[in-house]
Amino acid sequence: MKNNLITAIQSNWISLLISVVIIGILYLLARKRVGFGTRVLLALGLGLAAGIFFNTFKFDATSVGTIGTIYVNLVKMLVIPLVVVLVINSITSISNMGHLRKIGIKTISLFFITTGIAALIGLLVALAFDPGAGIEQAVPKNFKPRDIPTFSQVILDLVPTNPISDMAGGKVVPVLIFAIFVAIAMVHVGSKKPEIVQPVKQFVESFAQIMHQVTKYIIRLTPYGVYALIGTMAAKYGLETLAPLVKVILATYVALLIHFVVTFGGLISFVAKVNPFKFFRKAYPTIAVAFTTRSSYVTLPVNLEVITKRLGVSSRIASFVAPLGATMNMNGCGGVWPAVVAIFVARVYNVPLSISEYILIVVVSMISSIGVAGVPGPAAISTTVVLTALGLPVEGLGLVLAIDAVVDMGRTAVNATGTTVCSVLVANSEGEFDRDAFNKEEDDQLELNPV
Template sequence: MSTLKNNLLTAFQTNWVSLLVSVVVIGILYFLARKRVNFGYRVLIALGLGLVAGIFFNKFKFDATSVSTIGTIYVNLVKMLVIPLVVVLVINSISSISSLGHLRKIGVKTISLFLITTGIAALIGLLVALAFDPGSGIQQEVPKTFKPRDIPTFSQVIIDLLPSNPVGDMANAKVVPVLIFSIFVGIAMVQVGSKKPEIIAPVKQFIESFAQVMHQVAKYIIRLTPYGVYALIGAMAAKYGLETLLPLMKVVVATYVALLLHFVITFGGMVTFIAKVNPFKFFRKAYPTIAVAFTTRSSYVTLPVNLEVITKRLRVSPRIASFVAPLGSTMNMNGCGGVWPAIVAIFVARVYNVPLGISEYILIILVSMISSIGVAGVPGPASISTTVVLTALGLPLEGLGLVLAIDAIVDMGRTAVNATGTTVCSLIVANSEGEFDRDAFNRDEEDQMELNMA
């Protein structure tokens, strides 16, 4: 008993500073919410406060356990939503489509956009890496903790993607098998409903009602986003600090420059010239998705927020959003499967003095596109995609271990680009199908989602 008491006392003594700071920050964010400060601004303020607090904790060696605990609670609450949302929204989305041909067309457009944007991301990552030459001057041993990721065989990838036990897949949070199961159910409802609409009516009514309930639950959780963002970025900064960045600063800078260029040129260009939407207004409305993806480092966790952003702020029809967003959370890898493998490939080639030519550069882009789809649903997609690219080029896999120290730092930007890419693709697909309410998008100075958050 005395040992437990001493441990608790020690933990409190080393953790009290971060706990006190967290209470103050949460109080500030709550005050801003009561004053109806814009939701996006509150998330941005939380991100800044978390970064400053985390660097402070790291510099003075304060324990940040209380901060990471708050972040973990937020992430777990969001994870709680994902599987029920995927099931109910995908089934509801597909069952509302009158024609299977229409569904096929939406699917082809969506996956094609994912592949094309990932290919462009790989090209941008390649060009930036060649310009920055991040591997020059690196003299560093491979970390002892590095273990190359096994590349799953094609047959294993297919087997892992297909549902064998939908209930078990839901319990294990396997999004892709659950997504495929939901698609089958939705298609079956369309076919049965075309012949016997009276039989399918009660099921559709239940699905629609349950979707509304889950949307309300999502609103409750999303209101906690500023607090979660503060905790997640604070814990990250407290763990790694600024010194982690210094040895591999050129890799970090090159990665973020490439991600930013993809963000501005690719996403901004698609929004401006294809969807014909003001890009500044688009990114302002999409900001909650960007912030949550950046801090949680998970497109999967960002999914509930992204669905709200796409439907409530961007004014894309729920039918398109409910199909594209869940698919994008596992298959759209612009950052993890496009930019990052290209930069790491150039970095590793430079470190190990392996010459690369035009044919290898083309191979980087093509393999990045294919592997980004192939690793859908596999844990650690950035590592798997990068391993596939390095293997295809004949580069030593040990080179991947050199960037382990900065993986968490760059993963924030990679995930933000992944999630934003899904948001952009939803807008493009909806616009092509006439399911984007342009008038509502343009006149929304105070977004509907913001009204719900107040």
């Protein structure tokens, strides 16, 4: 028994030493300014290779798993403060109540509706693909399965009672709803007495910037977290168990494609009443930049040019909807992805979900997408919110972080295109959509050099 213990300790040290070397390589690549997405994909490959090596030679990878757990805990640390400040900051960016009642309500309603549709599509596709089949994961020691509540209880649980207590208890949805009330009240009071609201608004804006920076610090650790999480999983289950992750990628892209073609194409065709093929062709620069940069903020300058110069939307509408959309409109990251991951995690951990919880997935995805969008790693944070609200193990997020870079290209393209669609719809309803300009065939092409 003593020899077995020594062997286990030695194998743990060997796996840790190998991991330190790999993490060192990833760090050097970061210092050499190798692209973030490239490093994440490399971490995925190295994690798979190392995990399979550990599994083949029966090395203990406990210490490697600790690294992954630290990363997951740091992501969980961000959730409450980040989503609260960003919900308030996003809504208060609307200048006055008149603007909010008119263009603001239309814009935010479209963001809500399209994100809800995206979450529903993601849910249905995930149920059809069953991407978690074939993976069995031990339930964490601190995870206690809860009784499936009735639908009325689900609704009651969404209503905040004591915001401070809800924050301390990690009850994300009631905190979000409280933040929405605060933000709307700030806009209302600010339209009459801006000097009263200004100090609070400045504090929120400053704190939002600080939280952006904290989030960047955590997101920079993603390649190391990806390596540790996928390496631990491969070490425990071997290569054959990781194959179902391909189904997660496939399910996500199928859901994104359905949302892209059916939802966006349908809204452009039947609401704005324009040719969807011409719309997508004209919106191609936005789609291409979003897909390659994986950043809604980086895509924003190009998207503004596309919306105003290629699609014929007035600058007044574009300057309001596009920046707000880069923050709040996350059909891919906040709609499709959390729904797919929730179904995946529930299946992996053998946690049954009821119709009420399926509805909760859609509702929480709609609400959480407002607060976590536009920051580094919004999909991971939004998914954490959904998993927390459902009472599912947040550790399950680690199982799909390794493929995040692969699906993030499609998610971001859908996010940015959704903002473009909403701009056309709002402009059309306000009489600020120039159909002649839209139908004009131009020879010039927008520069595809993102800022």
